[in-house]
Amino acid sequence: MSETLFEQIIDREVPADIVHETETTLAFRDINPRAPVHVLVIPKTRYRNVAELAAADPRLLADVLSTAATVAEQEGIAEAGYRVTFNTGDDGGQTVYHVHAHVLGGAPLGPEAAPR
Template identity: 65%
Template sequence: MDNDCLFCRIVAGEIPATVVHETDTTLAFRDIDPKAPVHVLVIPKGHHPDVASLARADPSAAADVLAAAAEVAEAEGLVKNGYRLLFNTGEYAGQVVFHVHGHVLGGEPLGPMLAPR
C-alpha cells in the first residue's frame, strides 16, 4: 500500500467509494466524475502505477483486472450494446491517479474518442 495513493486508501477503507464489484485481488467502484451513464473504475488491490507496470510485475493481477472489468460490464448491462475499457498511462494520456485503473464506460454511444480531462 502507498499511503499517499487515493486508490490504496479506498482499498484500505479509509476513503469511501460506491463499490459495485470486489474480488480478493480487485475492487470496482463508480467514478466520482462520470464521463458516461456508466463509469466504473476497476483497480488491483495491490499498488502499481500503471497498466504496463502491472502487466510486467504481476500478469495474474492484470488478468484479474480484465476479468473484473468484464464482470462489471455484464452486471451493468453493457454487453449487448458495447462498452469501452480504457487505461490511461502517464500524464500525457490524462492519468491523474497513479494507481492503475481501468475505466469501464458505457450506457450510450460514446463516439470515436474521449476528450481529455
C-alpha cells in the same frame, strides 16, 4: 494513511460506491463520470500504470480485465457494448498513479480520441 486515493479506498479510509470486489480487485463508480456507466477497476496491489502491472504481474492484469467484464455484465452494458481504457502517464491523462481501468458505457461513446 495510505499513499494514494485508491489505496485509501481499498483500506476503506475514503468512502466509494463499490460495485464489485474480488480477492485481488475492487470496482467502484467514478466520482466524475464521463458516461452513464463509468466504473473504475483497480488491483488491490499498487502498480503505477498498466505497463508496470503487465510486466510485473500479468495474472493480476488478467484479473483486472476479468473484473471489468463482470462489471459490464452487472451494469447491463455488455451486450450493447462498452469501452475499457487505461490512462498511462501525464500525456495519457493519468491523474492517480495507481493503475486503473475505466469501464464506460450506457450510451454511444463515439470515437476514442478527437481527430488532430
